[in-house]
Structures are given as structure tokens and as C-alpha cells.
Amino acid sequence: METVANHYSDIEYSSDEELEDNSWMSILENEEKDYKSFYKENIDIIKIFFTYVDSNNNIYYVKKDNLLIDNNTIKKDQLIYLLKKNKNYNNKQHRLISILQYNFDLEPEEVLNYLKYKEKYNFLTIVSKINNILWNDTISLFKNLNSLHIIYYEEPIKKSSNTKKVYIRNRKLKRKKHTRKRT
Missing domain, CATH: 3.10.20 (Ubiquitin-like (UB roll))
Structure with missing residues (x-):
């Protein structure tokens, strides 16, 4: 039984050692640098x-x-x-x-x-x-x-208004009676 307990203690020690070792993270970060420009932002x-x-x-x-x-x-x-x-x-x-x-x-x-x-x-x-x-x-x-x-x-240049001015006059005043001479 002692050999089995020693074996497990070795495994626990190696896993603790792996947790303390952050080299895998730096390797992963280096690999991700190549793909960083392809992430959406x-x-x-x-x-x-x-x-x-x-x-x-x-x-x-x-x-x-x-x-x-x-x-x-x-x-x-x-x-x-x-x-x-x-x-x-x-x-x-x-x-x-x-x-x-x-x-x-x-x-x-x-x-x-x-x-x-x-x-x-x-x-x-x-x-x-x-x-x-x-x-x-x-x-x-x-x-x-x-x-x-x-x-x-x-925008096109607006031309000035060229509307002819209309004068309103009273037609009655303007009319003159013309009489024709009969011969």
C-alpha cells in the first residue's frame, strides 16, 4: 500500500508543479498572436x-x-x-x-x-x-x-423671376365712345 500512496503523492506533486508552471499560457498566447487580427472588434x-x-x-x-x-x-x-x-x-x-x-x-x-x-x-x-x-x-x-x-x-442657380408685370385697369375708364360719321 505504501507504493500506491507514494505514487499518488508523486502525481499530486506533478500536477501542482504543472499549475505553477505558466509556460503553457505563454505558448498559447504566442500562437494566438498570429490570429488576433482575425477576431471581430x-x-x-x-x-x-x-x-x-x-x-x-x-x-x-x-x-x-x-x-x-x-x-x-x-x-x-x-x-x-x-x-x-x-x-x-x-x-x-x-x-x-x-x-x-x-x-x-x-x-x-x-x-x-x-x-x-x-x-x-x-x-x-x-x-x-x-x-x-x-x-x-x-x-x-x-x-x-x-x-x-x-x-x-x-443646386442649379435660381434665375430671377421674369414674369411680366400685369397692370389692372378699369376698362370703363379706358373706353371712349367713337361715333362714326355717316356720309
Whole structure:
């Protein structure tokens, strides 16, 4: 029986020794470093592109800006402020045509499939209403691809009114009686 008890005490000692040895954790952490860029993360910053189109349907200016966001969301008030602030460019009024959201929310398991068949994936969506805009978590390697595209169209210059002024007169005053001479 003593040999069995000694054997168990050796096992307990080796398991205590293993618990104190943290080398397995550092090995695991080193292996995980390679895959860390493929984990999904919250989005804290996005790129905003303001695109200005002239009356001939040509893009004549693109302005790029970065925006810090909270909880993967652009609030409605913040969006309205951005839209109004960037409505004018080059002393010209522009009107909003479209808001496009590019959210690269690919799952880590789908990365290889995406590389083979890119045309099957579409990350661009049209924002139809001015409300809060939510971004899904993104693989950290692709976080810098998330963006918001705001497209403005140049408003035509309003021509001055060329309506002919109409004078209203009393017809009775204007009429003169003409008598014809009979011969």
C-alpha cells in the first residue's frame, strides 16, 4: 500500500508543479498572436467621404474625414450636423443625393471564401432614412475599410423671376365712345 500512496503523492506533486508552471499560457498566447487580427472588434472610428457632383454630373471634389463613434453607431443628431455642415462647398449650395454605408462585416470563417469569390459579397448599403447608423463588428484587420459616403449634387442657380408685370385697369375708364360719321 505504501507504493500506491507514494505514487499518488508523486502525481499530486506533478500536477501542482504543472499549475505553477505558466509556460503553457505563454505558448498559447504566442500562437494566438498570429490570429488576433482575425477576431471581430467594435468600431471606434470610420472614414467619411463627402462627394460633390456638379450640374454636368461630374465629380469635382471629394473630401475625406475621420469620425469617432460610440457603440458602433453614428447618432442621428451627429449625422444631421455633418450633413448641414458640409452642404456648402466652393461658395455653392449642394443638396443631398445619397448616403451610402460601407460595413465590412465579414465573418472570420468566410475570409478564404471571400478571397476566392469577391463578387458574391456586397458590403455597401443605401441609407434611406436619416436615423442612427449602426455598424456591425468587424474583423480588426479590415476595420479601416468601414466608411460612410455622402453624395451631394450642385443646386442649379435660381434665375430671377421674369414674369411680366400685369397692370389692372378699369376698362370703363379706358373706353371712349367713337361715333362714326355717316356720309
